[in-house]
Amino acid sequence: MTKGKVLVIDDEDIVRTSCSRALTPEGYEVKMARNGFDGLRMIEEEEFDLVLTDLKMPDMDGIEVLGKIKEEWPGIEVIIITGYQTVDTAVKAIKLGAFDYIEKPFTPDALVSAVRNAFEQKKR
Template sequence: MNKPRILVIDDEEIVRISCKKCLAPEGYDVDVAPNGIEGMRLAQTTKYDLVLTDLKMPEMDGMEFIMKAKESQPDTKVIMLTGYTTVEHAVKAMSLGAYNYIEKPFTPDTLITVVREALETKQEET
């Protein structure tokens, strides 16, 4: 069985590194991108099972990324990472197709649990 592929998009390098360090030992193949444009470039050449994307980023924010990614890879689960959580942002992200969102700062256990749930849901749907 192939390892699930995860893309982490965040303009904060520490978040990208932390996510990769948490998820890779769990058996996931993790790629990282510093912004939505670079994330879209990677998503055009690689089929991801899950994308973790920051909400607020320069060049292309998380909401715009979700809209574009869902057009090309509708089965990919998307989890928003944000330090700017409001009910409105959460509702909008979910209406655009996000599976869930995680508030920053988050613990490794929270990240692993939400990622595992998203991938289990994806597997059940296929």
């Protein structure tokens, strides 16, 4: 029995793997998508509790993915991963319903703690 299902959407393989390697030992089931389209298709096919999405991606960016998820699956929490944190985008993301945002490069502990917070929020 897993603590929950997490989908990581990032165009960078190393970021996806890092998230997977950090979260899997903590008992989360981690799936990965290389872009926004793939990610949304996967959400349609199976249920996820949490989505970690990169902000800057080709074709469809993190804000768009966040908007789509909050529109169709409001129950899924979203954490934005950004290597390019600005007040603007952070405010925008939170306004659109993101639970949190996490800056690259992040430590496994920081990621796990953010994910854990999100799940606790979900339970309430």
